[in-house]
Amino acid sequence: MIVVEDLHKHFGGFHAVDGASLEIAKGSITGLIGPNGAGKTTLFNVVAGVLPPTSGRVLMDGEDITGLPPHELFHKGLLRTFQIAHEFSSMTCRENLMMVPGDQSGETLWNTWFGRKRIADEERALRAKADEVLEFLTISHIADLKAGEISGGQKKLLELGRTMMVDAKIVFLDEVGAGVNRTLLYTIADAIKRLNEERGYTFVVIEHDMEFIDRLCDPVIVMAEGKKLAQGTLDEIKANEQVIEAYLGT
Numbered sequence: 001m002i003v004v005e006d007l008h009k010h011f012g013g014f015h016a017v018d019g020a021s022l023e024i025a026k027g028s029i030t031g032l033i034g035p036n037g038a039g040k041t042t043l044f045n046v047v048a049g050v051l052p053p054t055s056g057r058v059l060m061d062g063e064d065i066t067g068l069p070p071h072e073l074f075h076k077g078l079l080r081t082f083q084i085a086h087e088f089s090s091m092t093c094r095e096n097l098m099m100v101p102g103d104q105s106g107e108t109l110w111n112t113w114f115g116r117k118r119i120a121d122e123e124r125a126l127r128a129k130a131d132e133v134l135e136f137l138t139i140s141h142i143a144d145l146k147a148g149e150i151s152g153g154q155k156k157l158l159e160l161g162r163t164m165m166v167d168a169k170i171v172f173l174d175e176v177g178a179g180v181n182r183t184l185l186y187t188i189a190d191a192i193k194r195l196n197e198e199r200g201y202t203f204v205v206i207e208h209d210m211e212f213i214d215r216l217c218d219p220v221i222v223m224a225e226g227k228k229l230a231q232g233t234l235d236e237i238k239a240n241e242q243v244i245e246a247y248l249g250t
């Protein structure tokens, strides 16, 4: 589904991504692991259009998407989750979901004068969709809480929920497990698995928590020094000498 070809991202003379080539299979939950500074987040940001590459190509279903801005990738169904921005913390969880841009008409003058009913219908549909997403994620009980008041794990679920407000095909998740308690971590893992199995989402997950990786990810790609070092099941990766060396070397 995604092919990364000889990707480079340099910051001045520093090669954060240094000739990475890898493939993400449609329907997979691919784990991306590696020592700190390996270039995982930078690779994510280049693929998701947040940073332009220095060189190399990214293909999605055979189409060259290198350097496309996030909103264009968004329309193609490629999403990277982001932390809930500070400005949205005083809005409720439901409102946060309803804010995700879709194809609603918005407040144009025409709509203000002639389209009130249509806007009301769209708002009702958006609200129903948001409630369905909250239910899928088993967090209906936080619908009316302000996003700034919920726990770290619930925020992660809400971030995932935003990808469900549009028709995502592939979602890039950066450290879902960081600072989240075990129970919620399993809820998040379960939501990812169900989105994958029931709705056909493909996931690429950067994660340090090996239990989380073990529960979810196949294959696992290991990055070190800006490129792919190895790929396989977690057990294969754990037995790989080069991988062990890369981790011990940091």
Ligand code: ADP
Pocket: 011, 014, 015, 016, 034, 035, 036, 037, 038, 039, 040, 041, 042, 043
């Ligand atoms: P990882 O996610 O694997 O820990 P990163 O992609 O965050 O690795 O970082 C790879 C390297 O690139 C790190 O050494 C980091 O300091 C450097 N780096 C990342 N972003 C920038 C930037 N905007 N400017 C300069 N160096 C950066």
